[in-house]
Amino acid sequence: MQKSPQLNSHGELQHLLTIEGLPREVLTRILDTAAPFSEVAEREVKKVPLLRGKSVFNLFFENSTRTRTTFEIAAKRLSADVINLNINTSSANKGETLLDTADNLAAMQADMFVVRHASSGAPFLLAQHMAATGRDHIHVVNAGDGRHAHPTQGLLDMYTIRHYKTDFTQLTIAIVGDVLHSRVARSQIHALTTLGVPEVRVIAPKTLLPTGIERLGVRVFHDMREGLRGVDVVMMLRLQNERMQGALLPSTQEYFKSYGLTPEKLALAKPDAIVMHPGPMNRGVEIDSAVADGSQAVILPQVTFGIAVRMAVMAMLAGN
Amino acid sequence: MPLSTHLPDAEALCIALAEAMRPHVDPTATALVGIHTGGVWVAERLHAALGLKMPPGSINVSFYRDDFSQRGLHSNAKTSQIPFDVEGAHIVIVDDVLYTGRTIRAAMNELFDYGRPAKIDLAVLTDRGGRELPIAPSFCPHSLSLPAAQMLALERAADGGLSFRLITE
Numbered sequence: 001m002q003k004s005p006q007l008n009s010h011g012e013l014q015h016l017l018t019i020e021g022l023p024r025e026v027l028t029r030i031l032d033t034a035a036p037f038s039e040v041a042e043r044e045v046k047k048v049p050l051l052r053g054k055s056v057f058n059l060f061f062e063n064s065t066r067t068r069t070t071f072e073i074a075a076k077r078l079s080a081d082v083i084n085l086n087i088n089t090s091s092a093n094k095g096e097t098l099l100d101t102a103d104n105l106a107a108m109q110a111d112m113f114v115v116r117h118a119s120s121g122a123p124f125l126l127a128q129h130m131a132a133t134g135r136d137h138i139h140v141v142n143a144g145d146g147r148h149a150h151p152t153q154g155l156l157d158m159y160t161i162r163h164y165k166t167d168f169t170q171l172t173i174a175i176v177g178d179v180l181h182s183r184v185a186r187s188q189i190h191a192l193t194t195l196g197v198p199e200v201r202v203i204a205p206k207t208l209l210p211t212g213i214e215r216l217g218v219r220v221f222h223d224m225r226e227g228l229r230g231v232d233v234v235m236m237l238r239l240q241n242e243r244m245q246g247a248l249l250p251s252t253q254e255y256f257k258s259y260g261l262t263p264e265k266l267a268l269a270k271p272d273a274i275v276m277h278p279g280p281m282n283r284g285v286e287i288d289s290a291v292a293d294g295s296q297a298v299i300l301p302q303v304t305f306g307i308a309v310r311m312a313v314m315a316m317l318a319g320n
Numbered sequence: 321m322p323l324s325t326h327l328p329d330a331e332a333l334c335i336a337l338a339e340a341m342r343p344h345v346d347p348t349a350t351a352l353v354g355i356h357t358g359g360v361w362v363a364e365r366l367h368a369a370l371g372l373k374m375p376p377g378s379i380n381v382s383f384y385r386d387d388f389s390q391r392g393l394h395s396n397a398k399t400s401q402i403p404f405d406v407e408g409a410h411i412v413i414v415d416d417v418l419y420t421g422r423t424i425r426a427a428m429n430e431l432f433d434y435g436r437p438a439k440i441d442l443a444v445l446t447d448r449g450g451r452e453l454p455i456a457p458s459f460c461p462h463s464l465s466l467p468a469a470q471m472l473a474l475e476r477a478a479d480g481g482l483s484f485r486l487i488t489e
Contacts, residue, residue, distance in 0.1 A: 012392070036380055036399045044406075045433035048383035050393070315383075319392025 005127060012320040015127045015140040016313050018149040019190040027194055030312055031159050037315070038308035040077055050315045051080035054111040058084045059101065060143070061117040066279055067143050067153070070303065071114045074310035078318075080112075098122055099129050106130070112139045112314065120146030120183075139317040147183050152313060153278050154187030156306040158195060160298055161233055163305065164274050168192070174201040174227050174269075175218075177237035177259060177286050180208045180248075184278045185237055186216075193217045203227035205259065207248040224259050228268045236261055236277040239286050252285045262288040266296065274298045328462050330416075330474060330482040333445040334362060336461035338369035341412070341443060344459075345370055350410045352443075353377040355427055356398040358416030358474035361482060362445060366414060374409075377402040384426035406435030412458070416474035418444040421455035446484075448472055 006022070008014040013026060040048055056075040060068050068084065075082045087101065102113060115123045123142035130138045144150040158168075165171055173192055179185045179202050192200045193216065202213060203221045214220055221227030228234065239255065249255050266275065275287075275297045283289050291297060351374040354363030363376045380398040385391075413427050424442060431437060441458035448466045466472060471487040 033393065036383070039399045039401070040383070043433055044435055047433065049429070050383050050388055315393050319388055 005124065005131075008320060010320075013313075013316055014136070014320055015123075015142075016151050016317065017124050017127060017140065017142045019151045019154045019187045019194070020149065022190075022194065024194050024196070027155070027158065027191060030155055030309070030316065031162060033316060034155075034159055034305070034308045034312035037077075037311040038305065040311070041304070041307065047077055047079050049079045051075065051078035051111075051318055054078075054080045054318060055109060056080045056082050056112045056114060056314070057105050057110050058082065058114045058143075059087065059098075059105075059116070060085065061087050061098065061115070061122070062144070063088070064116055064144070066303065067116065067150075070306045071141075071143060071152075071310055074307050075112075075114075075314060077307070078311055078314055080314070098126060102126055102129065103133075106135055106138060110138055112141065112317065114141045114143050115145070116143040117145050120148035122146070139314075141313060141317065144183055147181055148186065150183040150187050150278075152306070152310050153184050154191040155313070156302060156309040157184075157188055157235065157276060157278070158191050159305045159309050160276060160302050161274075163301070164298060165232055168195040168197050171197050171232045172199040172201070172230060173197055173233040173235065174203055174221075174231045175235045175237065176203040176224065176227070176261065178208045178239050179204050179213065179237065180210050181240040182237045188235060189216050189218055201227050201231065203259070205249070205255075224265055225268055228265055231269045232273055234261065234266065234269055234273055234275045236275065236281075236287050238278065238280065239282055241282075252282075256285055256288075260284070260286055260288060261291050263290050263294065266291055266294075272296075276302055279303070326464075327472075327484045327486060328446055328464070330445060330484050333461050334365045334482065335369070337362070337443055337445060337459055338366050340459045340461055341366065342370060344441070345372065345412070346410065347371050348373050350374065350412060351377065351404050352412050352414050353379055353402065353427070353431065355413065355415045355423060356380045359414045361474065361476050362416055362443075363414040365482075366412075366443065375403045377404065379427055379430055381423055381426035381430060384430045386422055386426065400430065402431075402434050406431060406437050408436070408438045410439045410441075411437045412441045412443050414443045416445050417472045418442070418447045418455075418457055418460065419450050421451050421453035424455050425453055445474070446472070 006015045006017050058068055072082050122145050123140050127140040142151055175185050200218045202218045203224050277299045352363040354360035360378045367376045379400040443459040444457050447460050447463040469489050473485050475485050
C-alpha cells in the first residue's frame with residue numbers, strides 16, 4: 001500500500017482524512033493524547049494555549065449542529081480563533097467551489113480547515129490541493145465526507161469503548177443499522193479492526209448493506225436477535241432518511257420492529273453491554289427511548305469525549 | 321551513556337529539601353504540586369515528610385510549553401490533577417531538576433487557569449544552572465553545573481527508591 005497522504009515524512013499525522021490505513025500506533029497515540037484533554041473541561045478556565053493565534057476554519061458544506069459545535073468548542077478550548085462557514089450548496093461544481101473557497105481562506109492565513117462535505121473525498125482533494133500549491137502547513141480535518149469517512153467520530157467512539165471496556169482484543173462489537181449510507185460505520189469498522197477487536201458484526205437488512213462489506217473483516221447478520229447475542233458493545237447507526245433514494249425500506253415502523261434497539265433485544269447482549277449512537281437519534285425508528293435513556297446508554301458521554309478527541313487531533317496536527 | 325560518580329544522592333536531597341521547607345510550610349494550608357514525572361515523585365516524598373493535610377496535586381505542562389510550535393505535542397497521557405482550591409492557596413511547585421525555567425513558567429501559567437493562588441514557591445532537588453528566564457527556586461538543597469548536551473533525569477526503581485541518571489545526547 002502507498003504511504004498514507006495523511007502522514008508526513010516522519011510518519012506523523014499531517015491531516016486527518018480517514019481512519020483507513022492509519023497504523024494502530026497512530027490511533028492509540030490519538031486516544032492517549034485525548035485523555036489529558038478531557039480534564040481541561042473541568043477547570044475554572046476551560047482553555048489551554050496550544051493553538052493560540054491559529055485560525056481554524058470550519059467549512060461545512062453540509063448541515064451539522066453537533067459535529068460543528070464540538071469542533072468549535074474543541075478549537076476554542078485550544079485557544080484558536082474559530083471561523084464558522086456554513087456553505088449550503090447544491091451546485092454541481094462542488095469540487096470547484098470547495099477549492100475556490102479554500103484558496104480564499106488560505107489567503108487569509110488559515111492554519112486549519114475542518115471540512116464536512118456531501119461528496120466523498122472532498123477533504124482529500126483539499127489536502128492534495130494544499131500540497132500541490134505549496135501550502136502544506138495548512139492542516140485538513142475531515143468532519144464527514146459523503147458516505148466515505150467520519151474519522152473523528154470513529155475515534156471518539158474508540159475512546160468511549162476504551163473508557164468503558166479497556167481492552168479491545170477481548171470484545172465482540174455489533175454495528176447496527178443503515179451501514180449503506182453511513183460514513184460513521186466505515187470509520188468505526190476500520191478503527192475497530194485496526195485496534196484488534198476480534199469480532200466486529202454488522203447487523204442490517206440486505207438493502208442497507210453495501211456489497212462486499214465482509215471484505216472489511218466483519219461478520220454480517222440480517223437477524224438482529226442473532227447478531228446481538230453476547231456482544232459487549234452495541235453501536236447504533238442513524239437511519240439516514242435524507243440519503244434514502246427509492247424504496248429501501250417498507251416503512252420506519254417496519255424497520256423499528258426488525259432493527260430498532262428495544263430493551264427486549266438489548267437483553268440478548270451481555271448484561272454489561274454499552275449502547276452507543278453517533279446522534280442525532282431517531283427515537284422509535286432505530287432506538288427505543290427506554291434504551292436511549294437507559295442505564296446502558298453512553299450516548300451523552302460520547303459527545304463529551306468527542307470534544308477531548310477533537311482537541312487531541314487538532315493539537316497533534318498543529319504541532320506536526 | 322557515561323555514568324558520573326559525582327551525581328547527587330536523590331534520597332538524601334529529598335530529606336534535605338523537606339527540612340529546608342519545614343519552617344516555611346503550614347501543614348494545614350500549604351499545598352504541593354508536582355510536575356510530571358519526577359516532580360510528582362518528589363512531591364509525594366515531601367508530602368509524607370512534612371505531614372501536609374492537602375492532597376498533593378500534579379501537572380503535565382505539555383499543553384503550556386512554549387516550544388510547541390517547534391517540537392509539537394509530546395505524547396504524554398499524564399493528566400493534570402489539582403485536588404484542592406487554587407484560589408487563595410499557598411502552593412509549592414515541586415520539580416526534580418531546575419534548568420531553563422521554562423517548565424516552571426508553563427506550570428505557573430497552568431496553575432493560574434485553575435484560580436489565583438495567594439503565593440507560589442518553587443522547590444527542586446537540584447539546580448543545574450542554564451536559566452533562560454528570571455526564575456529562582458525558593459528551596460533547593462543542591463546545585464551543579466552541567467553542559468547543555470547532558471540531561472539529569474530522576475528515576476524511580478521498582479522498590480520506590482529515587483536516583484539520578486546522567487544522559488548524554
